[in-house]
Amino acid sequence: MRPESVLAVCAANVCRSPVISFLMARELAAFGAPDDSVFASAGASARGGVAVCHTMRSRLAERPGWSEFAERYRSSRLTPEHIDSAELILTATAAERGAVALLNPAARTRSFTLLEAAALAEHARSTRVAATDFDLATLAALMNAQRGLVEPPRPSRWRRTEPDAGFDIPDAHTSRARHERVLRTIEAASSRLGAAVRALTTAP
Numbered sequence: 001m002r003p004e005s006v007l008a009v010c011a012a013n014v015c016r017s018p019v020i021s022f023l024m025a026r027e028l029a030a031f032g033a034p035d036d037s038v039f040a041s042a043g044a045s046a047r048g049g050v051a052v053c054h055t056m057r058s059r060l061a062e063r064p065g066w067s068e069f070a071e072r073y074r075s076s077r078l079t080p081e082h083i084d085s086a087e088l089i090l091t092a093t094a095a096e097r098g099a100v101a102l103l104n105p106a107a108r109t110r111s112f113t114l115l116e117a118a119a120l121a122e123h124a125r126s127t128r129v130a131a132t133d134f135d136l137a138t139l140a141a142l143m144n145a146q147r148g149l150v151e152p153p154r155p156s157r158w159r160r161t162e163p164d165a166g167f168d169i170p171d172a173h174t175s176r177a178r179h180e181r182v183l184r185t186i187e188a189a190s191s192r193l194g195a196a197v198r199a200l201t202t203a204p
Contacts, residue, residue: 005037005038005039005040005085005086005087005088005136006021006024006025006028006037006038006039006040006086006087006088006089006090006136007021007040007041007042007082007083007085007086007088007089007090008020008021008024008039008040008041008042008089008090008091008092008114009041009042009043009044009078009089009090009091009092009096009097009099009100010041010043010044010091010092010093010096010171011043011044011045011046011092011095011096011171011174012043012045012046012047012050012075012171012173013041013042013043013046013050013075013076013077013078014043014046014050014051014052014053014075015052015053015055015056015171015172015173015179015182016092016169016171016182016186017041017042017043017091017092018041018052018056018069018070018073018075019056019060019183019186020041020090020092020114020186020190021039021040021041022039022060022063022065022066022069023186023187023190024039024090024190024193024194025037025039026065027190027191027193027194027197028136028194028197030194030198037136038085040082040085040086041076042075042076042077042078042079042082043075043076043077043078044077044078044095044096044099044100045077046075046076046077046078047075047077048074048075048076048077049074049075049076050074050075051070051073051074051075052070052073053173053179055172055179056179056183057070059179059180059183060183078099078100078103079103080103080104083100083103083104083107084104086107086110087110087135087136087137087140088110088112088117088136088137088139088140089107089110089111089112090112090113090114090117091111091112091113091114092113092114092168092169092170092171093113093167093168093169093170094113094167094168095168096113097111097112097113109140109141109144110137110140110141110144112140112143113167113168113169114169114186114189114190114193115152115153115166115167115168115169115185115189116150116152116167117143117189117193118189118190118192118193118196119150119152119153119167120143120144120146120147120149120150121139121142121143121146121192121193121196121197121200122192122196123146123149123150124142124143124145124146124196124200125196125199125200139197139200142200151166152166152167153166153167154166169182169185169186169189170182
């Protein structure tokens with residue numbers, strides 16, 4: 001049986017998705033994700049073989065384990081194999097979620113933007129959904145069942161020019177967004193999703 005796997009996806013795979021992958025590995029470990037779980041990332045338009053964005057690398061330098069992660073990290077382009085091996089797919093924006101669906105339409109039910117996933121998991125928790133034998137596939141199915149029940153937040157000024165900005169985390173390299181703001185958004189969404197998952201695993 002293959003290890004449970006989380007795939008993070010952005011555009012170039014040098015900034016947002018490696019950070020999502022790194023932070024979610026730590027969040028989901030807190031609810032008992034198996035030790036052999038795989039947390040990977042890829043880019044819908046990545047060149048491949050590129051190191052982590054220097055700005056993100058320096059901003060996370062004090063996080064335990066980040067320096068070792070960043071030192072060995074190299075980007076990779078999104079492939080059907082990445083998608084096939086993942087129980088849960090977390091993207092930076094709806095555009096990358098669409099790129100996943102183009103490669104594998106069946107993956108729509110387990111693909112979410114990170115902000116969307118956090119909102120859907122929180123909604124599931126608020127309805128007192130009970131979870132048994134909780135795993136990543138169950139989490140994806142549970143969040144998919146909440147679709148249409150959660151409204152995206154109104155875009156803030158820094159994201160207003162981005163398409164579908166309510167659940168999107170824009171690219172600091174190609175938009176008006178700033179790395180610090182992007183990082184804070186990823187950190188907050190990762191913490192929200194992790195907290196909702198932990199609550200769901202202990203739901204009565």
